[in-house]
Amino acid sequence: MLVTELWNCAEFGPGISCPLSAVPVEAGFPSPADDYTERSLDLNELMVKRPEATFFVRVKGDSMAGADIRSGDILVVDRSLDARDGHVVVAVLDGEFTVKRLRCRGGRVLLEPENNAYRPIEVGPDQDFQVWGVVTYAIHAC
Secondary structure (H helix, E strand, O other), X not given: OEEEEEEEHHHOOOOOEEEEEOOOOOOOOOOOOOOOEEEEEEHHHHHOOOHHHEEEXXXXXXXXXXXXXXXXXXXEEEOOOOOOOOOEXXXXXXXXXXXXXXXXXXXEEEEEOOOOOOOOXXXXXXXXXXXXXXXXXXXXXX
């Protein structure tokens, strides 16, 4: 999965707040006559913990379909988090951005796709490799 666009969250101004329902909505909406608004929700407040270290990236490809990351999605990526085994990460491998699941096994580093049509990438000792950030959210249309 390739990164096609990248934005730093610190470049954006304050977010837009939307009403947040005070009751769970399972398969429909409560009566429009009832006032169920609990408070406002700012998606930046919810998804961005460290604006200076958080980026939005748009991705292309289907290698992470099993993790419900689709082509065209926008990922929220926090560069301040320590990547651990099992995290979905944005990595730079030999100068190319990629999104994969990080696996660390017996001193080996693997970048695993979430689609059986693709093979895991084993990072070799001579390759230029960096975990660029940890994916914290994926945003896509239904």
